[in-house]
Amino acid sequence: MKDRKIALNLNCGLDLIGEVLYGKWKIRLLWFIDEGFQRPSELQRKIPGASRRVLNTQLKELEQHGLVSKIIYAQVPPKVEYSLTEFGKTVIPVLSALGKWGDDNEERLRSVILAFPDKLAD
Template sequence: MRTVRRPGSYVCGIDSAMDVVGGKWKGLILWALHQRPHRFGELRRELPGVSEKVLTDQLRELESDGIVARKAYDEVPPRVEYSLTPLGESLNEALLPLGAWGSEHILGQVPGR
C-alpha cells in the first residue's frame, strides 16, 4: 500500500495526480471501468499479468481516493461490482490527452486515422 501524503506536502498538481494514478495497473483499471462497471474477475481477465493481491490493493487505493465505487450485492453467491465515481470520470477525462499522446508518439498511431 502507498503512503498517504498530506495535502500540503505536494509540490504541484501533477505530483498529487500521480500519487492517485501512479503504478502499473491503475491507469488500466480506470480505462476498463470507463467502458462499464466490472466485477473483480472481469477486471482480472482484462488485465493479464495482474495478480489478485495487486488488483485488490489497487482497487482499495482507488476506492479510498474516491475514484472507484465498490457495490456489494446481497446475493448468493456474493457479487461485487466496481465502477467509476464522478471524480473518477473526471480523472479519466483528464487522462484522455495523455492516452492520445501515447498512441501518437509511442505506438506510432495518429488518433482519428
C-alpha cells in the same frame, strides 16, 4: 497501505496526481471500469499480467481516493461491482489525452523503451 519510506511531497498538482494514480495498473483499471468492465473477474481478464491481489489492492486505493465506488451485493455467491464516481469520471479525458499522445508517438516511445531492455525487468 504500506508504510512510507519517503515522506509525502504534495507541493503541486503533478505530485497529487502521482500520489493518486501511482501504481502499475491503476490507469488501466480506471479506463476499463469506464468502459463498463465492473466485476473483479472481468478486470482480471482485461489485465492478465496482474495478480488478483495486486488488482484488489489498487482498486482499494482508488476507492480510498474517491475515484471508484464498490458495491457489494448480498447474495450467494457474493457479487462485487466497481464504478467510477463523479470525481473519477473527471480523470477519463486526461487519460484519453495521455493515451492519444502515446498512440501519436508510439514508434518513438517503443524504440526508446526497447533501447534499454535491462530496465524492462525492473
